[in-house]
Amino acid sequence: MSNIIRVVSAVIITDRPVKEPASMLRGYIGGKFPEYTLLHNHQNDGYDYRYPRVQYKLLEGAPVILGIEDGGDILMKILPGIESLQLANNLYNVLETKITTRKHVIQQLDTLKNYKFATPWLGLNQENYEKYIQATDWKNRKALLNSILLGNILSMCKGLGIKIEERINLQTHLDNANVHYKGVLHKAFMGNFRVNFELPEFFGLGKGVSQGFGVVMHAKEKIDHL
Numbered sequence: 001m002s003n004i005i006r007v008v009s010a011v012i013i014t015d016r017p018v019k020e021p022a023s024m025l026r027g028y029i030g031g032k033f034p035e036y037t038l039l040h041n042h043q044n045d046g047y048d049y050r051y052p053r054v055q056y057k058l059l060e061g062a063p064v065i066l067g068i069e070d071g072g073d074i075l076m077k078i079l080p081g082i083e084s085l086q087l088a089n090n091l092y093n094v095l096e097t098k099i100t101t102r103k104h105v106i107q108q109l110d111t112l113k114n115y116k117f118a119t120p121w122l123g124l125n126q127e128n129y130e131k132y133i134q135a136t137d138w139k140n141r142k143a144l145l146n147s148i149l150l151g152n153i154l155s156m157c158k159g160l161g162i163k164i165e166e167r168i169n170l171q172t173h174l175d176n177a178n179v180h181y182k183g184v185l186h187k188a189f190m191g192n193f194r195v196n197f198e199l200p201e202f203f204g205l206g207k208g209v210s211q212g213f214g215v216v217m218h219a220k221e222k223i224d225h226l
Contacts, residue, residue: 117192
């Protein structure tokens, strides 16, 4: 795969704002079209842990589904068949689905570019959570989070078949934001970062990407406090 990635973005307009989390949207769509494994990542031999080709988001009450490469092909097939969303006990009628197809260049840059997390970033797993707790010094915790976020970017690139040739420089300004993930309270983070790398908007980083966590957006404002 080249550094040019085709992405299909679908914003689903419903008769009222959706209150349920993106994980329920994923469960509904995956259950409605179980024949497409990229929609739910479950295969006969287990779970597919590659970077998700279909990602579900909930942004300001609007369901958003991202389809990357072959995930985009699947979205184009199923979206005409989605006339409503049954999420928990609520039925949402779909009024319109706004579909956009773009080609994004994912590449290293000569300068740092500003980004922000639109949804909480789940960067800590069981192993690095212990390291984070033990690192009582703020600088050590910040260095650990920077290393994890850098690893998330590299993992995304590997999953998309993109080779990294040079060093990636990254700076962050993050605040705590605890969230529930898979029924368990997790330590998460919100805030800004900048990196010499081109990331497409709405791509997710970290854990729970397919369920709407770690959504990246461009930050228009200059970040001086990193």
